[in-house]
Amino acid sequence: MQFQAGQTDWGLHYITASGDFAYQDDLSAFENLVRSSSATAVTFSSPGGNIQKAMELGRLIRRLGINTIQFRAVECASACSLAFLGGVIRYADPGSIGVHKSSFQGNVPLTTQEAVSAVQQITADVMTYMIEMGVDPALLQLSLQYDSNDIRYLSMSEMVKYRVVTFAPEAGHDQVA
Template sequence: MMGWGKTAKRGNVLIAGFWGLACSVTAAEAELTFTPGSVPDGQRYILVSGEFDYGQDLEAFTRLVKAHDPTFVVFHSDGGNPVKAMELGRSIRAMRLETLQLKQLECSSACALAFFGGARRYAEPGAIGVHKASFSSAADLNRDDAVSRVQELTAQTITYMIEMDIDPALLQLSLQYDSDDIRYLSKSEMQAYRVTNVMSDTLAMAPPVLPAAPLKPQTQALPDSRIAPADPRFHIPVAQTGKVRHPSGSVFLRADTSQGSPKLLELRNGIRVKVLQVDDRWYKVSVKGHLGYLHHNWVKVDQFVGGPFENRYIQIASFDNYTEAENYIRSSTLPLAAYLATNHWFAVTLPITYPPKIAAEAVKKLKADGSVPADAFMTVGNTYVSKVCCQQKTQPE
């Protein structure tokens, strides 16, 4: 994957393409859309524009990434639903895409959360705006429900920011600004809070006005080495039973397949559920006499890979095909393993799991000494189905 700012020439080419794009986009569209394109040096990108809505289906983004094979994602959005923005951010991270943001293209409020998903992130000073969250349906909530909603969203946001290696102290800064106000982050603030993790001055070297670079929709066939999900080696069993497992210790059973739907019941970790239906990202479950929905990230399914309930995986990389995952492991100096995930991707992890505190410290140490990529993270691994490859050293699970 091509990185930012390796040469001044590359930086100028990138900005040249996007100055024209900035001039051609005057306001964020109401509906979230995904537009493929390329800059003059051939690097591909996807422009995410519009408002994040909790009912938005992000499958179109995933399909476009597979077809277009972009290096990075750029945004033109003044926000929307933060939960949906975090969902897109996690997709961006899972696919190891980079994010780039120019000041001429708006990225504020919930859009910043999506930007955080970039494995490598660059933004011009003043390109990322933050403020406190608000609820469009606040008038329908009593005081206790409103407080509960705020607390839940805050917990989800902190968890997400830690996953993305963003300093959670940024949330405290954003809470100082009401929803009708925006704080645009300076260069030093973005570096201090780890909003950006690519330090490149070459991207600021372009002249102020350059011709437009037209969007160039493209498609790309998958190479023959890609292994189809129907391959019998990578069968995904139907989820039937499991236990609630959420990093914060509990999660709410929902009335429908969105985080914005009514909460039916708070479920603490370890509570058993029966899976009645498997949707794209949600399980319809029966639990304690209630029927409702849980996101598949928060259920440890009995039919999937086992391991100590409280332990965490350390995910190093992910690939949309087995061949690349196997080659990555074979070439690594670390002992690694690959897990088939429910989205048919392959997560590369350390071969054993660890208690949460040990895992968190291990991630910091491995990043500090350069043993793992900067976007490695700790995860409960609830979407891991089975170990399919190829740890180099035998260690107990």
């Protein structure tokens, strides 16, 4: 994961987080860049990656009081959708947030019992995180309907329904509960 500071024409300082989420990512670089740039928002260009690292970044975004903004022109899918949920205020274009069920990576042999245990733990972690971020955990149920090699991009009405966004002017909502 790489982080780059930017500024809009109207003066909004933001960070772009790009690349895959990896277990070894050092998120102190993100925190230092937020502080040095006075960024108030983060946007993503990521196909996903490590779920735990994405939730760690989401919690850091929340702790720093940063907002998340996602435009359809760039990708925020899979684990990236979890990092997006960390925003204090969250705005996303329709079709800009993609979800699906996760998969195991690597060549680590697991017994059936170990695999079941790992799936249960990750599911519990994701549900807890969603609740912590104010998102309806029913979003996880929708995600689990799509295989890990497929992506389901959310409509604006779905993002409002599951509280993925907190700001949705085109849906007739200036603020979503």
